[in-house]
Amino acid sequence: MAQPKSQSRSMKEQFWDPVAGFGVTFRTMFKKVVTEQYPFEKQPTAPRFHGRHQLNRWPDGLEKCIGCELCAWACPADAIYVEGATNTDDADGEGRYSPGERYGRVYQINYLRCILCGLCIEACPTRALTMTNEYELADTTRADLIYEKSDLLAPLLPGMEQPPHPMRLGDDEGSYYRGEYGASAKEGDS
Amino acid sequence: MTTVPEKTDLVTLTIDGVQLSVPKDTLVIRAAEQVGVQVPRFCDHPLLAPVGACRQCLVDVPDAGNGRGFPKPQASCTLPVAEGMVVNTQATSPVADKAQQGIMEFLLINHPLDCPVCDKGGECPLQNQAMSNGRADSRFSARGGVKRTYPKPINISAQVLLDRERCVLCARCTRFSEQIAGDPFIALVERGALQQVGIYEREPFESYFSGNTIQICPVGALTSADYRFRSRPFDLVSTPSVAEHDACGSAIRIDHRRGKVMRRLAGNDPEVNEEWITDKDRFGFHYATEPDRLTYPQIREDGELRPASWPEAFAVAARGLSEAGGTGVLTGGRVTAEDAYAYSKFARVALGTNDIDFRSRPHSAEEAAFLAAEVVLRRTVTYADLESASTVVLAGLEPEDEAGMIFLRLRKAAGRAGSGGGTRVVSIAPYASRGLAKMHGQLVRTAPGDEAAALAALVAQGEFGIDKTAVILVGERLATVPGALSAAAGLAARTGARLAWVPRRAGDRGAVEAGCLPNLLPGGRPVADAGARVDVGADWGVDVPETPGRDADGIIAALGSGELGGVVVGGVDPDDTTDPAATRAALEAASFVVALELRETDVTRAADVVFPVAPVSDKAGTFVTWEGRPRPFEAVFSSPSSLPDLRILAGIAEELSALGVGRPLGFRTVAEARAEMEEMGPWDGERAVLGGSETALRPSSTTEEAGAGAPSSTTEGHFALATWKLMIDNGSLQDGDKAYRATGRAPVARLSPTAYDAHGPTVTLTGDRGSVTLPAEPAELDDDVVWVPANSFGNGVLADLASPGSRVTIAKGADQ
């Protein structure tokens, strides 16, 4: 479109406009930078961001998960695998991982499949499964991205004891579920 | 059940405005199904008598057929149709809908919120129907009601657990136990909200069919110790299959997850097992995952077995067999028909011998002749025939222990006696067992060894009415009684009654059809018949050896004496054989032993080459029921390292032919073997005749002697030994489930009251192979007969007590 009009370009167009762009550059040099220095500096997420899962504990350290597989059922990506097993009340207390009859013996989430939709969280009847804000889910092998129960369990807070051990907060699972274990004990949820 | 009800007596009624005609006596709940309305239900079960216990199936009946309606909603599962009846279900009637919602609310008042931990969750009629026919909210808990609770679970047997909170009191379990299995050891006790399923304190819920109550319980109140908390219905994959524990061919459903069987359920096959299976079929699947399962081929080198590759093992086996001289083949009774065909062909084509026998138990030449003459290719009796027969004679057969589905059919058939026209069950047995009582049967008390005479005498006894409508079922145990099988055949021939042979093991009948016998070729072709030999030989491209071979005892004896050098052994347990010690010695003496086994056994420990074979879950195959009905099934898992017997035999045969011995089998897969069997087809020429071919058989050493050597007259202090295997015993296919084993019956010795008084509550039996001390129980036996279970203690009767047909002495077992 080499038109005669090009000759009629104004002074502004010919001289100011080409340098005006640098003005933007110049101004920006004095502004606060928005670049995130990730991974050197980690940024907090929105409070309800869907991050890595966590399997919560009761205040005495027993697991909340009952191995019901409802999370696995709800998962649209088929990322969760659970196997239940029976708790027993042996004399040595070696048979109890959760209050009640059943616990999750095997619990795996495959983060290669998980789409972090949170449907499992909604399905969980015991609030055993919640999500943290942890989003650094990358690794170098596929196998390492299948998180086992030990990787997913919440850390032991003060007063918690690594299962298996007998129920410390009540005689039966009902007192756990109804929260009858005293006001002093805090919820293990994060 | 299987026959379509006659359409002559039709009743026309209107359901939800749709007019339909159904046979008289149809229940409204089932008539409604025909117009596509599913009335919610818990207690209703098509195979149990209606009871109307749960009230969930209420419908509105504005016109009962007489112009007047019922003032209140009626339970449709107990209401037979009537001409002109008008029924409105929940689909059209707000009254019915409200009534059903009300019942559902009642049921849920005391129902726990257990779904997440309940084994039924995901396949629970209560969950489903609470969704479809219940209210979303509970008024009870909203107003602070407190649910009735019970400690849970409680054991009603070692295997069956009861969670009383979850029970909806439908009485399906108690009705099943009473009406179908005949073990009424559970009942509804107490009243009102405390009503619950109870057991008798002193009588445990000991039933061979208890697992069915778990399956039909419409809620998760009954669970099995075996499956409890193991998985969820939605992560199970279901594959239909056929039970491998007896010759009944029950349809089962195998539920598995990630390559492991989680549970087995009864399939629904009205012509065979209806909807029931035995506990053995339900819980006996752990054997395949026991730690001693063989997973790789092994060969013996410098006296030690060492792992080998498949090609190496094939080559070593072929070399060994080609150098061993004469070789016999013992297949065991657990093989599928296709595998049996491969064994049969392998013996004739690769080894060039008729020395093959599937019978790894006491047997006789007479039995082989009987099988060739009266059993192979015959399909004269079916399960349905048991129901229509006027009389069923049982000889050498205890159906409750040895063929559970025959027991349930006979019980069903005999139970109709009250309303006229039931089947009369006549058992030729040493005493009236509990199973016989449950079949309302009559006993022809017969000491072991006298069965032949008893059978022959039956025809004269008019009271039993043995005629064309009668059925004679002979068990495999009759083989040990000289003349008994011939007597049964004679009785059938004289009276026109139909005869069927009921083996114990799933593969037995298939092995007969496939020719795993010294006197039979596949398809019922007699070895003695030149035409039959040519027929088979033309298909196989070899000359089939013309002399009938040795039977299992003969093979064992020939191995011992050095006449035979090699032996190919399938799933044979030496303790099942006629003479366990001789079998072990023969395996030692044999110059070359090839074992095809699932798990480590005495045979594999003595073998020179061991091949691991696929369990039935890993291969396709066919079992042939005692009726002669083929029951094909497909593989549940595909595991490339788990090969069926026929693939292994094909591998050995190929190596053998490379060495210039025999020919290859010409198939490598189950499908190819099936095709070849189909192509060959059954024999259409002359059948072998009983009596004629007996002499053609080489005498088998041990049984003949045992038969002849058994003293027939009573020796003072000597007792004839009656024995059979209980359903739940020490059999190796039942390994791996402790709760299941615990539901078995404790071993006892049964004596006549006189002998019991003389010898006390604990007796020591001593026979020619050892002695055993057991608790004793009095029973109506002859004074010189004692009964013991065959495989419930030690290594079993044959190994630890006495040889077949021999007698034992009894002493007081003082110290126990």
Ligand code: SF4
């Ligand atoms: S995390 Fe929750 S939903 Fe998943 S198995 Fe455990 S209890 Fe059930």
Ligand code: SF4
């Ligand atoms: S029986 Fe059914 S409704 Fe009751 S707890 Fe079990 S799954 Fe839930």
Ligand code: SF4
């Ligand atoms: S235990 Fe199950 S089958 Fe038996 S009465 Fe209760 S709900 Fe019915």
Ligand code: FES
């Ligand atoms: S189904 Fe009719 S009363 Fe239970």
